[in-house]
Amino acid sequence: MSDVARLAGVSIKTVSRVVNDEAGVHPATAERVLAAIERLGFRRNLSARNLRRGSSTGTLGVILEDVGNPFYSVLTRAVEEVARTQGRQVLTGSSDEDPGRERELALEFCARRVDGLIVVPAGMQHGYLVPEMQAGMPVVFVDRPAGDVVADTVLVDNIGGTADAVKHLAAQGHQRIAFFGDAPDIFTASERLRGFREGCARSGVRYGEDLVFMGPHTEAGVAELLERALGGPEPATAVVSGNNRITVHMLRALYGRPARPALVGFDDFELADLLNPPISVVQHDASMLGRAAAELLFARLEGDSSPPRRVVLPTRLVARGSGEVHP
Amino acid sequence: MSDVARLAGVSIKTVSRVVNDEAGVHPATAERVLAAIERLGFRRNLSARNLRRGSSTGTLGVILEDVGNPFYSVLTRAVEEVARTQGRQVLTGSSDEDPGRERELALEFCARRVDGLIVVPAGMQHGYLVPEMQAGMPVVFVDRPAGDVVADTVLVDNIGGTADAVKHLAAQGHQRIAFFGDAPDIFTASERLRGFREGCARSGVRYGEDLVFMGPHTEAGVAELLERALGGPEPATAVVSGNNRITVHMLRALYGRPARPALVGFDDFELADLLNPPISVVQHDASMLGRAAAELLFARLEGDSSPPRRVVLPTRLVARGSGEVHP
DNA sequence: CGCCCCGATGACAACGTTGTCTGGTTCCGG
DNA sequence: CCGGAACCAGACAACGTTGTCATCGGGGCG
Numbered sequence: 001m002s003d004v005a006r007l008a009g010v011s012i013k014t015v016s017r018v019v020n021d022e023a024g025v026h027p028a029t030a031e032r033v034l035a036a037i038e039r040l041g042f043r044r045n046l047s048a049r050n051l052r053r054g055s056s057t058g059t060l061g062v063i064l065e066d067v068g069n070p071f072y073s074v075l076t077r078a079v080e081e082v083a084r085t086q087g088r089q090v091l092t093g094s095s096d097e098d099p100g101r102e103r104e105l106a107l108e109f110c111a112r113r114v115d116g117l118i119v120v121p122a123g124m125q126h127g128y129l130v131p132e133m134q135a136g137m138p139v140v141f142v143d144r145p146a147g148d149v150v151a152d153t154v155l156v157d158n159i160g161g162t163a164d165a166v167k168h169l170a171a172q173g174h175q176r177i178a179f180f181g182d183a184p185d186i187f188t189a190s191e192r193l194r195g196f197r198e199g200c201a202r203s204g205v206r207y208g209e210d211l212v213f214m215g216p217h218t219e220a221g222v223a224e225l226l227e228r229a230l231g232g233p234e235p236a237t238a239v240v241s242g243n244n245r246i247t248v249h250m251l252r253a254l255y256g257r258p259a260r261p262a263l264v265g266f267d268d269f270e271l272a273d274l275l276n277p278p279i280s281v282v283q284h285d286a287s288m289l290g291r292a293a294a295e296l297l298f299a300r301l302e303g304d305s306s307p308p309r310r311v312v313l314p315t316r317l318v319a320r321g322s323g324e325v326h327p
Numbered sequence: 328m329s330d331v332a333r334l335a336g337v338s339i340k341t342v343s344r345v346v347n348d349e350a351g352v353h354p355a356t357a358e359r360v361l362a363a364i365e366r367l368g369f370r371r372n373l374s375a376r377n378l379r380r381g382s383s384t385g386t387l388g389v390i391l392e393d394v395g396n397p398f399y400s401v402l403t404r405a406v407e408e409v410a411r412t413q414g415r416q417v418l419t420g421s422s423d424e425d426p427g428r429e430r431e432l433a434l435e436f437c438a439r440r441v442d443g444l445i446v447v448p449a450g451m452q453h454g455y456l457v458p459e460m461q462a463g464m465p466v467v468f469v470d471r472p473a474g475d476v477v478a479d480t481v482l483v484d485n486i487g488g489t490a491d492a493v494k495h496l497a498a499q500g501h502q503r504i505a506f507f508g509d510a511p512d513i514f515t516a517s518e519r520l521r522g523f524r525e526g527c528a529r530s531g532v533r534y535g536e537d538l539v540f541m542g543p544h545t546e547a548g549v550a551e552l553l554e555r556a557l558g559g560p561e562p563a564t565a566v567v568s569g570n571n572r573i574t575v576h577m578l579r580a581l582y583g584r585p586a587r588p589a590l591v592g593f594d595d596f597e598l599a600d601l602l603n604p605p606i607s608v609v610q611h612d613a614s615m616l617g618r619a620a621a622e623l624l625f626a627r628l629e630g631d632s633s634p635p636r637r638v639v640l641p642t643r644l645v646a647r648g649s650g651e652v653h654p
Numbered sequence: 655c656g657c658c659c660c661g662a663t664g665a666c667a668a669c670g671t672t673g674t675c676t677g678g679t680t681c682c683g684g
Numbered sequence: 685c686c687g688g689a690a691c692c693a694g695a696c697a698a699c700g701t702t703g704t705c706a707t708c709g710g711g712g713c714g
Contacts, residue, residue, distance in 0.1 A: 001700065011664045016702060026662060041458025046438040047374040047384065048700035052669050057374065059418075068404030068614075070397045077395030080421060089435065091386075091416055094407060108416065111373040131368025251601050269597070274578050276603045287395075328670065338694045343672060351692060375670035378699050657714085664707075671699085680691080 007036040061109030064120040078290030099123025138300035144187040159195035161282040161315030166199030174238040178211040181242030223253035238262035278320035334363040388436030391447040405617030426450025465627035471514040486522035488609040488642030493526030501565040505538040508569030550580035565589035605647035
């Protein structure tokens with residue numbers, strides 16, 4: 001900036017005035033300054049500007065499990081979209097479900113003075129965020145609630161969605177329904193299991209521990225447990241899958257098998273409608289999750305200080321016909 | 328920081344020494360300072376630190392078409408992974424193929440003094456980056472080359488990949504092969520078309536303008552053109568699709584049709600192997616693209632000043648059997 | 655002609671840090 | 685008992701900006 005000032009024969013303050021479009025600069029002077037800026041390729045340093053003005057940094061931190069996962073990347077995109085209307089940039093970080101990593105990222109973002117944090121919690125301990133939140137950093141948790149702080153949270157209706165899946169299957173006569181889910185210490189997994197159980201109760205389906213399988217996360221693991229669910233004296237005739245990774249593993253395990261159980265998966269995925277048979281799913285909108293979270297965050301930034309809110313977004317059962325396939 | 332200093336009864340410099348783990352602070356003093364930091368929830372301001380030290384901001388800018396697109400989100404993840412080993416954070420922005428938006432994002436990132444830029448070009452004019460690059464900002468272009476600057480670029484072998492697809496189809500006896508691609512002003516689209524043409528020449532397949540369809544980007548558009556390709560006196564018996572969006576549109580258009588043309592798609596996609604018939608694809612690795620770009624960038628940051636490089640990553644034809652389905 | 659006001663510009667401090675240098679103890683060896 | 689190292693701690697400036705206030709002409713008005 002001082003280089004520009006020297007070249008234009010003015011003081012740096014005048015340069016500042018020009019780059020900020022402040023009134024009260026003689027057009028001819030402004031001309032000279034602009035020419036100097038152009039010639040030197042000057043670009044003002046936003047960090048210094050924000051430091052001096054005490055204004056926000058214009059950035060948002062987003063912490064999630066894996067940016068590479070389509071579900072989260074769509075969420076990120078939605079956040080970015082909202083941030084853009086506010087002229088803000090988005091910093092992302094993947095925690096890989098590691099609470100330590102999540103914490104590290106969050107504190108790093110705080111040190112960068114992001115205006116707010118959107119977090120898909122990896123662990124159950126978020127006490128480390130308390131000082132930041134007290135200092136005024138708005139934090140919104142998405143997809144799962146925080147462990148031990150009260151804060152704005154956006155969730156999907158895991159229980160209702162899974163119960164709907166059971167209802168859908170029961171309506172088609174299935175009485176032996178298996179459930180495959182993530183490890184039960186993951187919030188969404190235990191909620192969906194609860195929804196499964198409630199759905200069974202509501203739809204008059206006998207619920208049995210022997211048909212609940214939590215935690216397999218490899219294709220081989222899913223295949224093995226599936227074998228167990230479909231064997232035995234009273235085999236399952238239908239399966240509810242707790243998330244799209246498991247659904248896909250399951251599809252591979254079932255591929256080429258003559259008689260397949262009916263299958264309803266939580267989470268939609270591309271091409272589900274083109275498979276044979278098409279897969280029914282409990283659909284929920286990652287994009288809407290992201291938008292809701294971002295909007296909640298911006299409301300806080302604009303001074304909303306009402307008590308923390310918990311938003312639960314609905315799910316939608318998309319029946320694609322797989323349910324009708326009886327073994 | 329001055330609050331901490333006051334509470335601990337020391338000068339702010341001593342606080343600085345403690346937070347930076349500098350030697351020469353009495354253990355008892357350090358103890359007091361740490362207690363004060365803890366009590367006040369102090370977190371040092373990284374912007375101010377970087378400003379004062381003149382060091383890098385520890386951030387990278389990534390500009391691509393759409394973070395929500397699985398291809399780019401995997402790329403982003405790979406960049407993040409490399410950045411992490413260097414203790415750097417990633418700022419992302421989606422250009423939506425709008426050159427103006429790309430420029431806006433790039434300049435904004437530069438004003439934030441990111442350490443480097445990874446760009447999937449939206450347009451063909453990148454002259455606006457010249458001053459930044461001269462000022463030492465390393466820029467790596469990914470997936471498509473820059474319009475009018477020479478810089479490091481990472482591409483995939485669009486021509487070879489598409490030619491392979493033609494070869495694969497020709498080897499199975501197809502003589503009438505159609506090509507569906509993006510609008511020809513998109514670099515990858517025109518390259519793949521060129522690969523298609525070269526593949527035809529090399530494999531002895533007659534190339535005809537009447538079987539080339541560039542630019543459809545809706546399902547209806549693809550369906551209509553497909554109708555044309557598969558009708559007429561000399562219908563196509565096989566189709567090469569220029570990217571995975573088109574492949575998916577095509578699959579929907581073909582769904583339920585009794586006789587389907589053989590299909591090879593550029594870009595792999597999840598579940599391609601579970602469709603009936605499974606879809607053969609020209610596979611290329613978004614993750615590798617991202618990693619290569621990030622590594623190139625970091626090499627520049629470490630002072631590598633060799634002439635700009637152009638890296639072309641290979642593609643791999645994954646034959647899944649769709650090619651063998653003759654109409 | 656003198657006064658005041660206004661338009662244009664600059665000097666200086668401050669944002670939150672850290673590098674440099676200096677001041678003040680303490681402790682050791684001579 | 686003194687010189688000087690070793691150790692601690694603070695004062696001050698600077699990073700690149702911008703807010704505040706002061707300065708300096710010139711023109712309009714009484």
